[in-house]
Amino acid sequence: MTEGLEGVVAAATRLSHVDGEAGRLTLAGYAVEDLAPHASFEEVAYLFLHSRLPEPTERARFAQELAGRRALPRVAIEVLSEAAAANAPPIDALRMAVSLLSLGREENPLDDAITAIASFPTIVGTYWRFRNGEPPVPVRSDLSHAAHYLHQLSGAEPSCERARALETYLNTVCDHGLNASTFAARVIVSTRSDVISAITGAVGALKGPLHGGAPGPALQMVFEIGSPERAESVIRAKLDRGERLMGFGHRIYRVRDPRADVLAQAAAQFYLSGGDRRLYDLARSVEATALRLLRERKADRRLETNVEFYTALLLYGLGVPVDLFTPTFCCRARPRLVCPLPGATA
Numbered sequence: 352m353t354e355g356l357e358g359v360v361a362a363a364t365r366l367s368h369v370d371g372e373a374g375r376l377t378l379a380g381y382a383v384e385d386l387a388p389h390a391s392f393e394e395v396a397y398l399f400l401h402s403r404l405p406e407p408t409e410r411a412r413f414a415q416e417l418a419g420r421r422a423l424p425r426v427a428i429e430v431l432s433e434a435a436a437a438n439a440p441p442i443d444a445l446r447m448a449v450s451l452l453s454l455g456r457e458e459n460p461l462d463d464a465i466t467a468i469a470s471f472p473t474i475v476g477t478y479w480r481f482r483n484g485e486p487p488v489p490v491r492s493d494l495s496h497a498a499h500y501l502h503q504l505s506g507a508e509p510s511c512e513r514a515r516a517l518e519t520y521l522n523t524v525c526d527h528g529l530n531a532s533t534f535a536a537r538v539i540v541s542t543r544s545d546v547i548s549a550i551t552g553a554v555g556a557l558k559g560p561l562h563g564g565a566p567g568p569a570l571q572m573v574f575e576i577g578s579p580e581r582a583e584s585v586i587r588a589k590l591d592r593g594e595r596l597m598g599f600g601h602r603i604y605r606v607r608d609p610r611a612d613v614l615a616q617a618a619a620q621f622y623l624s625g626g627d628r629r630l631y632d633l634a635r636s637v638e639a640t641a642l643r644l645l646r647e648r649k650a651d652r653r654l655e656t657n658v659e660f661y662t663a664l665l666l667y668g669l670g671v672p673v674d675l676f677t678p679t680f681c682c683r684a685r686p687r688l689v690c691p692l693p694g695a696t697a
């Protein structure tokens with residue numbers, strides 16, 4: 352007997368291939384570790400939408416097209432303002448605003464996807480600023496997608512290093528087979544509904560703590576431990592109480608999640624060149640202790656660091672508030688809805 356859809360092939364895809372035994376993730380034909388840290392967000396989005404990397408002129412045109420769609424409809428800004436006044440969770444505000452992106456536009460899958468990709472950073476940034484009693488930052492078309500997101504949040508133009516670190520994160524998590532929100536979205540488009548409806552449904556699925564919720568608690572654990580000497584006692588006590596260590600273990604990967612490696616490297620680069628070195632060292636020490644104790648306690652399981660542990664460290668270092676970790680994940684490309692073509696099984 353299987354639980355949920357375990358072992359059931361529900362769809363086929365050529366977009367990404369997850370090899371859980373070998374710990375390999377292939378994104379549109381490229382190993383995640385080759386693609387994510389080096390390509391721009393715009394290149395990866397283009398790759399997924401068009402099945403090949405863009406030529407330089409195509410890249411520039413696509414970047415311009417994305418940048419030209421950053422402004423939100425007036426009604427979406429009003430809804431975000433109301434949502435902030437009602438203290439709605441950021442992911443709810445995102446779901447409400449994204450559903451309005453179809454207003455006054457003809458349905459077109461590719462066009463809708465590009466508009467959604469371009470708009471998400473503006474939605475999240477606008478909401479967050481309203482929520483903090485600050486006016487939204489006017490959109491800028493001269494910044495990259497990643498830089499624009501950080502600018503929308505803080506109003507300050509980020510350094511190249513910060514933008515690069517966020518870009519690496521967004522590229523790393525751009526696609527990962529048929530997870531719950533992707534599945535929800537594909538069910539919606541399979542009824543010949545539209546892409547904006549599908550993305551709205553996917554954001555709803557992602558709200559659930561069992562899907563999008565691990566990075567916050569993973570960071571919380573690092574803060575709770577506070578200093579490397581306390582790692583052993585705090586983690587032992589958690590395991591004694593039967594708690595799960597957030598940021599460890601994965602349903603598919605039975606070895607280290609390859610995305611954790613890419614993000615660990617991005618975090619190292621970022622923290623060691625001017626970030627909070629103490630927090631980085633603490634996180635490394637928490638990780639090492641957690642892995643040692645998990646091996647000791649669960650010798651029959653292969654529990655390794657997953658993507659969420661370093662997601663938390665990296666996003667926190669970039670100044671992304673914990674409440675925005677899941678909405679930030681939504682700011683990646685979402686190609687699966689416009690090109691669900693046959694290929695490897697998800």
Ligand code: ACO
Binds near residue numbers: 562596597601654
């Ligand atoms: N900490 C402590 N024990 C764990 C952990 C963990 N992180 N993960 C699994 N275990 C233990 C379970 O308690 C269970 O022990 P038992 O057999 O003695 O009861 C055993 O390992 C098997 O647990 P399952 O839930 O069957 O393992 P599965 O591989 O299906 O679980 C999951 C995967 C849900 C991700 C799990 O490892 C977990 O809960 N991790 C913590 C939450 C987390 O980090 N989630 C993000 C995952 S990455 C992503 O979704 C993008």
